[in-house]
Amino acid sequence: MTYWSAEVGPYVWHEFDADRTRAELQAMADFGIRVVRTLLPWDAFMPSPSRIEARRLRDVETLLAIAEGASLHVIPVLFAQSIGDCIMLPAYAIDVSAPRRDVRVVTDAVLQPGGPRDQYTDPVMIDSALSWLDGMLRAFAGHTALQAWDVGHDPARTMRPRRIDDMRRWLGMMSARIREHGERCTLTLGTADIVTARGVRPGVLATALDACGVEIDPALLHSGAGLDARATVFIAQLTQRLLGEPVPLTAGVYAVQEQQPSQNVSSADRGDHADAYARDCIDALVEHGCAAIHASAWAHSGARAAAVPPVDRFPSLALRGLVDISGSPTRFGAGWRARTARELERRPPTPWPDVLDVEDYYANLPESVTDLHAMWEGGVSDDPGMLS
Secondary structure: OEOOEOOOEOOOOOOOOHHHHHHHHHHHHHHOOOEEEEEOOHHHHOOEOOEOOHHHHHHHHHHHHHHHHOOOEEEEEOOOEOEOOEEEOOHHHEEOOOOOOOOEEEEOOEEEOOEEOOOOOOHHHHHHHHHHHHHHHHHHOOOOOEOOEEEEEOHHHOOOOOOHHHHHHHHHHHHHHHHHOOOOEEEEEEHHHHHOOOOOOHHHHHHHOOEEEEEOOHHHOOOOOOOOHHHHHHHHHHHHHHHOOOOOEEEEEOOOHHHOOOOOOOHHHHHHHHHHHHHHHHHHHHHOOOOEEEEOOOEOOOHHHHOOOOOOOOHHHHHOOOEOOOOOEOHHHHHHHHHHOOOOOOOOOOOOOOOOOHHHHHHOOOHHHHHHHHHHHHHHHOOOOOOO
């Protein structure tokens, strides 16, 4: 799961506290979590373009030691990370003359004018990224608590590549540095990279990756889908096909429906739906060969996170946790724990469809994904055991 704190939300590193981290990581381990993704914000780690903030290296060392003591593995996430409509950047990474529609840039929880500079082609951004990565690898490569290095969290949401090949070249550069140290490289895409495309082609990136993740939002298939385990599995299988290589896929899932009122649906029914959604997703994603299933947030977050970006504009981000702000399991978390409390056998991947003309698929979006989804649903309806 991704480390989202009950007290400070995504600002874990801006306000790093060893005691709070120790308590929360131990709670994760007690819950049955085994791997923690932690988003390392650019503004907190690289306030100057050429060197990592020294105290952040000490904080990472502390977190890794705590994780190791709790038998947790860690995946640090670097570079562009989209949280809602926000990306956290230092001043030199912001182009004040080029604001981006529907993208907010934040430094130390304060909104900034302008938009993000291009991490894929801008020399300042590339040099900063390499300095950051090299410093982290020198300090932590080979650490027994590390599982892999993730080089982006839905990066194209806020830092869309201008050309498909820009992201390929950039990822190849970063992946090569990581692999030189004997470490594994992964990248977490967003659902929109799969069903709408935005300068990202999974198949072009696959050879540079040891694993790939995708944050799945079923509502991007059809508005108002809500908690739809079938749509979640469809996106996962389509991602496997678009990768075009046998790259292990981690499917990221979340639920906020249990606390989002809807007409004619009782609170109890919403809770039951969230519980069932977690169970159905885990069962079906394992059945279809996902290498892992990723919960999008550890905890709901409270009033402090609600007052600042990104939660100020996207309150649902504060309601994705496996536990609530008191530490009690949410209904989604209860379903998650019930299924993951036992050992799950990984199945062979089952990408869908069997054959896909990838160029034709991208050329005809969004109609192509709509047609594929209808075909997939037709196949599911013929299988009475699917997601039962």
